[in-house]
Amino acid sequence: AYKMRAEDSMRETEMIRALGVDIRNGVTIGRDVSLEQLEREYDAIFLGVGLGETDDLNIEADNIRRCADALSFIEKTKTNGFDHVQIGTQVAVIGGGNTAIDVATAARRLGAEVVYMIYRRSREEMSAFDYEYELAKVDGVTFVWQAAPVRVVPDARGRAQGLVCVKTELGPPDSSSRRSFRPIPGSEFTLEVDMVVRALGQKKLAFLQDIPNLKLDGGKVVVNAETMQTANPKYFAGGDCVNGGGEVVDAVAHGKRAARGIHAALAAQQRGVAHA
Template sequence: MQRISTTDLELNFQEVEQALTNQEALEESNRCLYCYDAPCIKACPTGIDIPTFIKKISSGNLLGSAKTIMSSNPVGASCARVCPTEELCEGACVLNHSTKPIMIGNLQRYATDWAIKNEQTLFEPGTPNGKSVAVVGGGPAGLSAARELARFGYEVTIFEAGEKAGGLNTYGIVSFRLPQSISYWEVEQVEKLNVTIKTKTKVGKDVSVKDLVKDFDCIVLAIGMAHVPDLGIEGEDLEGVYDAIEFVKETKSGIVSKDFVGKRAVVIGAGNTAIDGATCSVRLGAENVKILYRRTEEEMTAYDFEYEFAKQDGVEFRWLTAPKKIIGDEHGKVIGIECIKMNLGEPDKDGRRRPYPVEGSEYVIPVDAVIKAIGQTRHLELIKALELQHESGVVQVNKETYQTSNPKIYACGDVVFGKGNGDAMVVTAAQQGKLAAYNIHQHLTASGLAQ
């Protein structure tokens, strides 16, 4: 049996990628061509002026660099670590054609890390305009909306159901990619603009929907997603079956378990959360970790860099494999999972080929833990209480303004993602929060409500 101490487990969850040294950052920033009409800016969903922030690094103006980043992206310190930069800014870098792209994400981290270490306050609240906005949800979209509204002078209150604000960045992305301290700093930057954050406060339970609509001039709905849905198979109630979201949350909250040491784990699903569940299992000491996915590698939704990271961690991938039953022992503990092989048929509504089972192909994998990571459910109860038009929990909005079917309510982030409405990235949620804030300000100013 593998021996591992609690201290070793904690070390396993420290950041994997090392920060640039001062010399490395200087040399890398001086590689930038500072392109006019830079394609990297266009590739960034929040439109960060990338050549400018890099130029400021090369000239030693790290405060100016951090301000340039964070003015466009209120969660820019987190995004420096979790954005799929190879698909966005770095993928668009003109140096791809001749050498290698500028390490934009690493330089963004360098500048924002400097601001964090030096306890910088980057922005000031606007002059109060006498109007108030409620933001439901304190994740990337909600924080972005709140910050921009506060800079316009609104009295902003964030209602956050969790113990801490930050949403996905605080609880949902593994700590060896994104430490909680980074998310906490971004939350503090918003709080310093006189934004009130009410944590452990669930709208519809601790605060009535009726009071929310009555007491605020506008509402931003940025509630994200809920828990992982059931697989719908026998054995889900056995000891050793985990919700991937809660599983990652526990590791980020400092609850380091030794239960996985020397064990065998399988993860159901192939998105970024599934990768997180698998790589967390490895760091908890699991002897063997497999990801089971009912489609093929081509259809998986995880980012390429996440996939490569998991493979480097020794995670195995079983394609065209679906769970059929979770098997337990006489004590109610997981000991195996029955799987069935799949084939792909015609494309379904989202364009991916629909999987179907191969008759008689069942087989059993001996396992000690099963982690469910097949997407997330939606907060239908609250959406219905607000009487908003939606499609299976995807709130319908004007794609230009993010205004819902209720003119007083705007929505952004995961609650509007899905059904062909774009990619659910942290950086995209941040941009939507900004745009919702701008359109609320325009709406209230045009109606004479904001002075």
């Protein structure tokens, strides 16, 4: 909410409507409309679907209140406004990316007295941008490096009152090109917190596998970098489903590039028909 206000997004949405764009809300591909139907009705299809739900923690946290995922937390700051978002006094944010920084910074600005950001690797392996990291430091976020969550401790009413973590030891790089880590036996410690937010990244969308001839690389859509056209020439794509998670400005740039690519592709089709 401190980066982009909801009213700014709504103003841009209305500007798009004024251009004649028909926005259909509440429509799910595969339930309300099939891919086959879209392909029959439209000459080009742009995939701007982003990513899926926040990755699971796979720790003992089920049915414990005041445990949330990053997307739900951020959504509340956008739709409800800062004045109507409940926040803990001491908050633990689990993750080391830009989304985790967003949550941690928002929590501090919402009034949390202490915000811990727990990351299993070191600062050097952190995926968050440098300026995001500096912003979080200015806002007073406390970074807990080389620590992995083990379980959330509930109070008598089933609310989070602590987060047990274990210290980690770094090893050689793994498949992510960052240094691997392993828990250090006997190094567990507990952070006294009354709210836990997981911000571990987002899942890739499985339905993309159902699109014929669409090429994926690690769940991300492969495109021509100049036109944003996919291996299926009818489909174009941009944003997080292509880069795995970036900034709004990246998605906007992809959209503009794809618009030019779609225009060029359809114009070429029309020329081909005219010369046939």
